[in-house]
Amino acid sequence: MRNRTLEKVDLYYVLFYVLAPAALAIVVTFLIHLLPIRNLWILVGIGLFILCLVFWSLASSRIFELQLHKFEQQLDRQGFRRNYTFKSEAAALIIDINTGKVALMFLWSPFHPIVINASRIDKIWVDDGKFGLGPFATSKRVRFNFQIGKRKIRINTFSSNRPWRMDTDYILTGISKADMMAELLDRAARRNTK
Amino acid sequence: MNIIKAIRAPFQDSWCKKCFKTMDETHNQLFAMAGVTVAHFRPHADPEYFLRTLKPIPSLSSIPAGLYACRGVRYHCPKCGRTLVRLSIFLPVRGKEKEEEDVYFDRGQVDRLFEYH
Numbered sequence: 001m002r003n004r005t006l007e008k009v010d011l012y013y014v015l016f017y018v019l020a021p022a023a024l025a026i027v028v029t030f031l032i033h034l035l036p037i038r039n040l041w042i043l044v045g046i047g048l049f050i051l052c053l054v055f056w057s058l059a060s061s062r063i064f065e066l067q068l069h070k071f072e073q074q075l076d077r078q079g080f081r082r083n084y085t086f087k088s089e090a091a092a093l094i095i096d097i098n099t100g101k102v103a104l105m106f107l108w109s110p111f112h113p114i115v116i117n118a119s120r121i122d123k124i125w126v127d128d129g130k131f132g133l134g135p136f137a138t139s140k141r142v143r144f145n146f147q148i149g150k151r152k153i154r155i156n157t158f159s160s161n162r163p164w165r166m167d168t169d170y171i172l173t174g175i176s177k178a179d180m181m182a183e184l185l186d187r188a189a190r191r192n193t194k
Numbered sequence: 195m196n197i198i199k200a201i202r203a204p205f206q207d208s209w210c211k212k213c214f215k216t217m218d219e220t221h222n223q224l225f226a227m228a229g230v231t232v233a234h235f236r237p238h239a240d241p242e243y244f245l246r247t248l249k250p251i252p253s254l255s256s257i258p259a260g261l262y263a264c265r266g267v268r269y270h271c272p273k274c275g276r277t278l279v280r281l282s283i284f285l286p287v288r289g290k291e292k293e294e295e296d297v298y299f300d301r302g303q304v305d306r307l308f309e310y311h
Contacts, residue, residue: 064292167290177260179288
């Protein structure tokens with residue numbers, strides 16, 4: 001666990017995640033091609049390509065879940081009291097209000113989680129994604145944001161590929177979650193500055 | 195007259211289901227649902243759960259964001275003496291209310307909630 005820089009995307013991890021299965025598939029297909037069985041390599045190549053697609057679409061969230069579980073155990077051993085854990089599709093945020101610490105892990109950097117003092121957070125705000133006026137106002141996503149130095153962290157509490165009216169249950173739940181997380185972060189930040 | 199009232203009574207919270215008379219609202223109190231935060235609400239019908247969870251609050255502004263609230267109304271029938279408690283559970287979000295469910299108790303199971311109000 002690093003307590004240095006905030007790394008939302010680990011470039012080496014992303015490259016490995018994309019290239020490693022592709023390279024493995026190419027090598028295996030090539031080796032099959034050397035065998036004296038006609039056209040077997042085409043079948044194997046197609047099969048491995050499908051496996052690669054499955055891996056790319058499913059493995060990142062599974063790796064994230066496993067790493068998060070390990071990270072939580074590590075935090076427990078260090079006496080970090082997990083008052084609240086929020087998991088979105090792209091990040092997880094764990095707050096210890098008593099000590100004013102915040103633990104963060106990102107989907108594309110699951111091997112480099114960080115723990116920061118909440119007092120380092122400069123600004124916390126909620127973005128309800130509102131678009132339009134009055135009863136026609138809609139939103140496709142709701143998120144809470146915070147800024148540490150020049151880095152902005154945005155964590156979605158609701159996202160959709162279609163717009164929803166602002167008074168729908170989805171949007172209200174998303175706003176409520178975002179408001180709650182912003183309030184908890186603020187409490188942790190104030191606790192840490194005392 | 196009574197037939198029409200009998201048909202309408204199930205849809206009127208404040209009507210007595212026995213004598214179809216309009217009941218008096220004796221208590222109206224807001225509660226916070228301790229420990230029940232957004233996305234963690236589960237329906238309950240056990241009165242003990244509500245006695246344990248509901249904490250009276252003066253207004254919705256006194257509870258933190260993301261915490262569920264409940265509006266408890268107690269009715270009393272002046273004719274037959276029957277009482278009814280309606281607990282309306284909702285999530286307050288910036289002045290709006292995301293309604294979850296209404297739970298009714300007509301045997302005084304949760305009357306203790308209103309004892310000091």
